[in-house]
Amino acid sequence: SPGCCDCLAHICRRKKELKARTVWLGSPEKCEEKYPKNGIKNQKYNIFTFVPGVLYQQFKFFLNLYFLVVACSQFVPSLKIGYLYTYWAPLGFVLTVTMVREAVDEVRRYQRDKEMNSQLYSKLTNQRIPADMIFLRTSEKNGGCFIRTDQLDGETDWKLKVAVGCTQRLPADLFSISAYVYAQKPQLDIHSFEGNFTREDTDPQIHESLSIENTLWASTVVASGTVIGVVIYTGKETRSVLNTSYAKNKVGLLDLELNRLTKALFLAQVVLSIVMVALQGFVGPWLSNLCRFVVLFSYIIPISLRVNLDMGKSAYGWMIMKDENIPGTVVRTSTIPEELGRLVYLLTDKTGTLTQNEMVFKRLHLGTVSYGTDTMDEIQNHIVKSYAQRSEDGSTPSRKTQTSCPKVRKSVSSRIHEAVKAIALCHNVTPVYESHAIVNGETESAEADQDYSDDNRTYQASSPDEVELVRWTESVGLTLVNRDLNSLQLKTPSGQILSFHILQIFPFTSESKRMGIIVREELTGDITFYMKGADVAMASIVQYNDWLEEECGNMAREGLRTLVVAKKSLSEEQYQDFESRYNQAKLSIHDRGLKVAAVVESLEREMELLCLTGVEDQLQADVRPTLELLRNAGIKIWMLTGDKLETATCIAKSSHLVSRNQDIHVFKPVSSRGEAHLELNAFRRKHDCALVISGDSLEVCLRYYEHEFVELACQCPAVVCCRCSPTQKAQIVTLLQQHTANRTCAIGDGGNDVSMIQAADCGIGIEGKEGKQASLAADFSITQFKHIGRLLMVHGRNSYKRSAALGQFVMHRGMIISTMQAVFSSVFYFASVPLYQGFLMVGYATMYTMFPVFSLVLDQDVKPDMALLYPELYKDLTKGRSLSFKTFLIWVLISVYQGGILMYGALVLFESEFVHVVAISFTALVLTELLMVALTIRTWHWLMVVAEFFSLGCYLASLAFLNEYFDLSFITTWPFLWKVSSITLVSCLPLYIIKYLKRKFSPPSYSKLSS
Secondary structure (H helix, E strand, C coil), X not given: CXXXXXXXXXXXXXXXXXXXXXXXXXXXXXXXXXXXXXXXXCCCCCCCCHHHHHHHHHHCCHHHHHHHXXXXXXXXXXXXXXXXXXXXXXXHXXXXXXXXXXXXXXXXXXXXHHHHHCCCCCCEECCECCCEEEEEEECCCCCEEEEECCCCCXXXXXXXXXXXXXXXXXXXXXXXXXXXXXXXXXXXXXXXXXXXXXXXCCCCCEEEEECHHHEEXXXXXXXXXXXXXXXXXXXXXXHHHHCCCCCCCCCCHHHHHHHHHHHHHHHHHHHHHHHHHHHHXXXXXXXXXXXXXXXXXXXXXXXXXXXXXXXXXXXXHHHHHHCCCCCCCEXXXXXXXXHHHCEEEXXXXXXXXXXXXXXXXXXXXXXXXXXXXXXXXXXXXXXXXXXXXXXXXXXXXXXXXXXXXXXXXXXXXXXXXXXXXXXXXXXXXXXXXXXXXXXXXXXXHHHHHHHCCCXXXXXXXXXXXXXXXXXXXXXCCCEEEXXXXXXXXXXXXXXXXXXXXXXXXXXXXXXXXXEEEEXXXXXXXXXXXXXXXXXXXXXXXXXXXXXXHHHHXXXXXXXXXXXXXXXXXXXXXXXXXXXXXXXXXXXXCCCHHHHHHHHHHHHCCCEEEEEEEEEEEEECCCHHHHHHHHHHCCCEEEEECCCCHHHHHHHHHHCCCCCCCCEEEECCCCCCHHHHHHHHHHHHCCCCEEXXXXXXXXXXXXXXXXXXHHHHHHCCCEEEEECCCHHHHHXXXXXXXXXXXXXXXEEECCHHHHHHHHHCCEEEEECECCECHHHHHCCEEECCCCHXXXXXXXXXXXXXXXXXXXXXXXXXXXXXXXXXHHHHHHHCCCCCCCCCCCHHHHHHHCCCCHHHHHHHHHCCCCCHHHHHHCCHHHHHHCCCCCCCHHHHHHHHHHHXXXXXXXXXXXXXXXCCCHHHHHHHHHHXXXXXXXXXXXXXXCCCCHHHHHHHHHHHHHHHXXXXXXXXXXXXXXXXXXXXXXXXXXXXXXXXXXXXXXXXXXXXXXXXXXXXXXC
């Protein structure tokens, strides 16, 4: 019944509902529900949908549907013209080539997915997490581990995750207990989670609540220790996949433009057929005649257009992958290489794409003196001397030693010592030793020294900046060797261990932009409050900071990430007073946060400014020249990153995404329509100014003022969006496509860039250290960011120019023969009789002209080095002048002129038999086409010459076998030769003269360079 069918269709279409679940440890049989397989899937089709899917994609194009209708019309006797194979053979060939190409692409995708999906995991150590898990146990003593999330959210800071308490304490096998995890239904938000852990085999039962701290999401990487977890979400239900859009079938702009032109040609064909029937006077079965004329003129749209273009695309892909200057480049989608030549917007990720995410300490500034990478040994000397004096005196350097030194030397030396000590103490870094654990506080300092060997020590922290600062203090002589919750130990250059008790820690927050620590030195009992933070937060806290703003500005212009370090010595009474007020504030019920902040603020007054540090996030190789090249090519670059605003701004400056003389407008955080309106107005008044905006503010602007915002942002020389979620990145790409109608390209290396890469007209993935997710989902995969310059300027430009020339030439080949057919029919009383039949038509489209025409894919107007030296040549392409209605009309006029000359010439010059008309006109037509290919070529390649002579040879050889079309006794005479030569000369010579004059008086930009 219809009701059943509707119901069945509804069930098939319905998406599987996402549900909360209970996962049992070690008892999979208790799980009744079926959950998705844990696999990556980049395939477009499966074994059943492949043939219908590919056919749908092909016949979606007007061009292919048209050929199918024309071929089917030959089964109707009254419309049959010539042989069936002349229509069905080319169509079958086109579809076969397309299917084979799609099948190869699909098999490659399947193999790549299979390689990724067949990896087995038992426990995870420094590996990508394969599914969403609850963290049960770690090898780390403190029950926590750090994970890197830059592949999920783009943030460079490491995140601390905590194992479930009762399973971390278990000594035995985890899966021998009776326990289960209750997890909420899968959702998009990567920053929240609610669930419970229950252990049943204890009395009473143990219940623990689970939060985001206990989760390990797929696509993150375990950065410390070994972890064991229980999987709660797999495959499509993981957070990373839920935040990823599905791959779409991408169609190039050139294909769409050619599709439009074929529609115009179809219209011309119908009009021409109607004119023919009208001139005939609508006599007899005129409707049948009209249809016959439509079929006769069907060559006006050549079926070989698609196959030539598709083979051209495959050739471009092969050339890209064989280019030794961009090794490791892979073309994953072979249908859109021309897109690389039409790009206006490049949307790039930051972490891992522009930067290596490796920090390097570059500068230490003390106000009067500054140290760079080349003078770090001076700092080391000062530290060695300073601690040598300490060990002589027992505690602090004595007055005698200080006064015996010159005044300046003393002050600089002690200030360096204080600054380095502050950097070594004020942080959240923990040293980790691989081979054996440290027994905290149980060994004496001298004995503990043996444990703290430098070979197997690594540092862990939530921020790579902090790790680099601690690494730097180690390189100048002051080493962090141990840390637990209440104390930390430093090792001096002489090997002495200094112990400090941690009294309080004030962690870094994005609101306060600073972190603090209060420590008591064990040896002297001195209490010191150290603090470091952003210059905006610290400027009002520190004394004598007249140099701070200027130096921060200087370092920021170099793209360094700056931190201001300060200290304050506290007496025992001052600290006790602070501690009692602080603890009281922490116990208050109302406005606890505000009260705690007020107490800490009372301490943050009149601090002594110690130094300013500059750390550089190292850029990928040749990022600056590549970005400059792209900018000169007229490409607008937008940086979309999940990282913090300050970090993103630093990289925008250091990579020269924003040039030195450009202002940066940081869009203030907005949360309402009114605020967005005011901020947009403020931004509108700025000129030639780069924009930096956060994801939250962007969302508000797009909600209320989408059109206005996009219009303003598109006028900016550069745009930086920070704190962007993967879905937001894709949304920005779609916005640019909708509002500007320009071609977009997205480039990234992480799982968080996949949505953006798939949404863009052209997606480029970089094979990163952390995995291949982005490069697998992309249309093109490269190994380094700098390769994008050559990929666009050389291969993109050539692909577009070649395809534009090839497409128009193939159309010209069809139009010229249709013009000859029209002239022939009009002379012979508008009879719907074909001029050339059977093999002549098939041969014309294939062996007689195919190779020279296809050799246009080897043509180039300028050498690759020139294209890279003058990126402005690329800018010309974005206007789409290589293929436009203007260039198309020029080819139409050429076709009409040549078709007319060839046909009328043959009719005028033939003497007695009609078969001579066919011989003269067809031979002249083949020669004209070969000469026209030579006219179109800009740089000759040896294969082009071979193709020309091979085609001519094929035609001359076949004359001997085409008895049914040609009179052999006639075509071996002189009259035949001079008639063909004179007609060919009249059809081609004027075009050669016009081309010469144009090159002389109005040369195109590329010829100025090549000459």
